[in-house]
Amino acid sequence: MGAGFVYRAVRRQLKTQQQQQNFMMAVTHELKTPIAVAKLNLETLQKHQLDETKRQKLILMTIQETNRLNSLTNNILVSSQLEGSSYSLSKEELNMSDLVKGTITDFKSRFPLREWELEKEDDIELTGDTLLLTILLNNLLENAMKYSPAGKPITCSLHKSNQAIELKVSDEGSGIPDIEKKRIFDKFYRIGNEATRTAKGTGLGLYLCKKIASDHNADIFVTDNTPSGSNFIVSFKIR
Ligand code: ADP
Numbered sequence: 001m002g003a004g005f006v007y008r009a010v011r012r013q014l015k016t017q018q019q020q021q022n023f024m025m026a027v028t029h030e031l032k033t034p035i036a037v038a039k040l041n042l043e044t045l046q047k048h049q050l051d052e053t054k055r056q057k058l059i060l061m062t063i064q065e066t067n068r069l070n071s072l073t074n075n076i077l078v079s080s081q082l083e084g085s086s087y088s089l090s091k092e093e094l095n096m097s098d099l100v101k102g103t104i105t106d107f108k109s110r111f112p113l114r115e116w117e118l119e120k121e122d123d124i125e126l127t128g129d130t131l132l133l134t135i136l137l138n139n140l141l142e143n144a145m146k147y148s149p150a151g152k153p154i155t156c157s158l159h160k161s162n163q164a165i166e167l168k169v170s171d172e173g174s175g176i177p178d179i180e181k182k183r184i185f186d187k188f189y190r191i192g193n194e195a196t197r198t199a200k201g202t203g204l205g206l207y208l209c210k211k212i213a214s215d216h217n218a219d220i221f222v223t224d225n226t227p228s229g230s231n232f233i234v235s236f237k238i239r
């Protein structure tokens with residue numbers, strides 16, 4: 001029994017080390033790529049007289065790369081601040097309907113080629129931290145984009161019942177196998193292995209979503225969408 005215990009503990013330790021190593025590799029890559037792309041675009045703009053369409057395209061691409069950098073650094077910084085309890089969570093009365101609407105408008109302008117749908121009730125009030133709730137929603141929307149084909153719509157909804165306020169992000173991608181539905185919220189966890197994974201990422205996004213949800217007295221979980229894909233649901237309990 002003792003040997004089994006030691007074996008499992010060592011295996012767990014090795015797995016954590018492996019995940020941390022993968023995370024460091026992924027972060028290095030995720031930080032360096034947008035910097036390299038943005039630098040190249042700016043150098044091209046500086047050296048060449050391009051026509052207006054090409055100029056605008058390069059500028060848009062550069063903005064998107066800096067947006068990626070921004071989300072990634074936000075995730076890393078906020079995760080470590082929340083863990084080290086150096087982040088003081090603000091408890092403001094906020095209009096969640098407006099927050100959701102503003103975020104979707106932002107995604108529509110950043111990614112005009114994607115189809116975005118919004119179903120919401122107006123003036124749903126919540127006590128919480130605007131920055132953290134925006135990070136949570138950004139992560140769910142970014143994942144929906146990453147893990148579903150470009151031609152499929154992404155739907156965000158916000159509704160209130162007697163017991164809860166429910167925020168939902170649905171995509172029509174490949175979905176998540178039942179066995180992975182809990183694990184994906186673990187720190188650094190990504191489905192599959194490094195060789196088979198094509199989408200970029202660090203495995204930090206959903207961990208942070210779960211942390212933010214629990215700091216707001218909310219549950220976060222995933223269900224199957226029909227006919228395909230996932231629904232990520234954040235359910236804020238009404239006290
Ligand atoms: P990352 O996207 O950086 O890998 P996350 O913590 O955001 O990290 O997600 C963890 C894993 O959960 C992802 O690697 C992916 O395998 C899976 N996942 C997350 N969102 C979706 C989604 N909408 N559809 C399918 N799989 C998803």
